[in-house]
Amino acid sequence: MKRFAGLFLGLLCAALLALPASAARGDYPQPTNDFFVNDFAGCLRADDAREMQARGEALYRATGAQAVVVTVESLDGASIEDYGYGLANEWGIGAEDRDSGVLLLLSTGDRQVRIEVGSGLEGQLTDGKTGRILDTYAMPYLQADDFSTGLLEAYKSIVNEVYLEFGLEPESGYEPVESGPEENENRTTVILAPISLVVILAVLVLLRRRGGFTGGGFYGGFTGGGFSGGGGFSGGGGGGFSGGGGGFSGGGSSRGF
Structure with a gap:
């Protein structure tokens, strides 16, 4: 025996x-003090990064939800689903009481993008809807290597969808995204x-x-x-903004380009 x-x-x-390695040990980068925009791959234009940061801060003030952008050069051998799930939970994106976080993740070297959705937002940001957001707003630009515009357009759609979840008015002229077919991911x-x-x-x-x-x-x-060991699901570092302890259960969509 x-x-x-x-x-x-x-x-x-x-x-x-x-x-x-990243899934087993949690080897993720630490969030920047800005928290909402973390351009570790250096692929965002300064004006686009500032706009996303401003939109993220406004969403946070209005709802407590956090929509975070992360760019990396490599996923270190992990799938983008595993990497996004682990990073989002480690940073604690979103409010702890509502799990109201969203991660928009891009790996330039692996040429993959993902929207990882917090447990409390999966009713509004379904897998089918996040897939459609990527297909409509991000993919045309990412396939042309315009990473900055692709992420900005997808981020604007994500923020507006979160406003709708909280019963608030989205940006003027924004057309809500219809949910596409649900997606099963490995x-x-x-x-x-x-x-x-x-x-x-x-x-x-x-x-x-x-x-x-x-x-x-x-x-x-x-x-x-x-x-x-401790840690794990706590938020980011000191100063500026940090995660609120939100949790993720694997909802979202990914695309290669």
Whole structure:
């Protein structure tokens, strides 16, 4: 029994180690003090970045919701779904009591874009609707390598849709986006990682109760720091704006270009 449990535990640990680095360790950039616009890839024009920042601050003041733009050069081997989910939760985008956050993520090197939607906004920003926002407002520009305009236009649509969710008037002349067909996306890492952790911890507890792996060993390694360390879902750094502790459950849409 102990031999089987040890083998099972070893296989689960190996599976976790095989996860993309950013998904397994949470190696995400820290948000800037502006928080709403984080151009780590350096692909945004200054005037577009300022406009998105102003729109993000106005939305936050009016609703408490946070719409955040992040550009990176690489996803470090992770899928954009896993990267967006992990980053959005780590930064705590949106209000904690309403999970009212949205992440607009672009990887210039991987040529992928994603809208990650907080749990509290999934009724308004459905997967079908976020896909249509990307197709209508972002893709024509991204495919022409005009990343700045593509993100600005998609961001404006996202902000207006959030205003509608809160019963507020959108920008004059804005036509609400009709929801497209719902989209099913591959989230193997996001789904399996927490399940694997729970199973590992359950096996460790069982073995400990039966007298196996006492002392330091595996049990001490996993419960002190390591995978159970603090942080995780808290907001960004000091100064300026930061996340409000909002949560994400994987809603949204992605596109390659």
